[in-house]
Amino acid sequence: MLFRFSCLLAFALGGCAATYTSPIGNDEAELAQLRANNKGMILIHTSLADGSCVQVLAQIIQPDASGRFGDGKAIFLRHKPVEGPSGPVEIVLPAGEYGIVEIACTQFALKDRRTYRARVETQGNVLQTTIYQQPIAKFTVTPGEFIDVGSINVIRVREPEAGKGGEFAATVTPIEQRWMPPLVKAKPNIYALRIQRLMTTPGPVRLTDRKT
Helix, strand or coil: CHHHHHHHHHHHCCCCCCECCCCCCCCHHHHHHHHHCCEEEEEEEEHHHHCCCCEEEEEEECCCCCCCECCCEEEEEECCCCCCCCCCEEEEEECEEEEEEEEEEECHHHCCEEEEECCEEECCCCCCCCEECCCCEEEEECCCCEEEEEEEEEEEEECCECCECEEEEEEEECCCHHHHHHHHHHCHHHHCCCEECCCECCCCCCEEEEEC
16 A cells, blocks of 8 residues: 555656666676575566556565465566657566566656556555455566566456446566567677566456556
């Protein structure tokens, strides 16, 4: 819940206090340093970065001891508010399993915001954590590895109506080849070590879609 309140305010001001880690350089030793710190790096994309979204923010969660997904932290899938399609981003994270439970698309002029959210099992408040039935997609970060988790694509199934949220489906595909040449050229040593391990989705499931 705190994620949504803080980001709504920050989006109005032109940004959001979310996790955005600058990419590492082209030195393989940097991956070794990540391994020593029990961290890894992912390459991730979303179809929302190809449309009218000028900023895309995802909420990611690590499951608790019982395997449930509660409140988490935010990462930018598209950081700079610019027009036109945007390619994949590199993000450094602590090792472990993650679930994406919410993706927020802020449209032109940072005025309209559309949120795609996993189904809620227990709605939280300031004292209680929101628990989700299952994430939109899952991926795993391994120490010292550079994992290409693919592109998460959002497909609207039913548009939101007055007083009601809509529905959407999510699929995962490999990142389009058109984005890769400049990335490989900039960091040939790192991209030579890239491992493709795509995100997984839970299969047919009703997910919520709302516009604010």
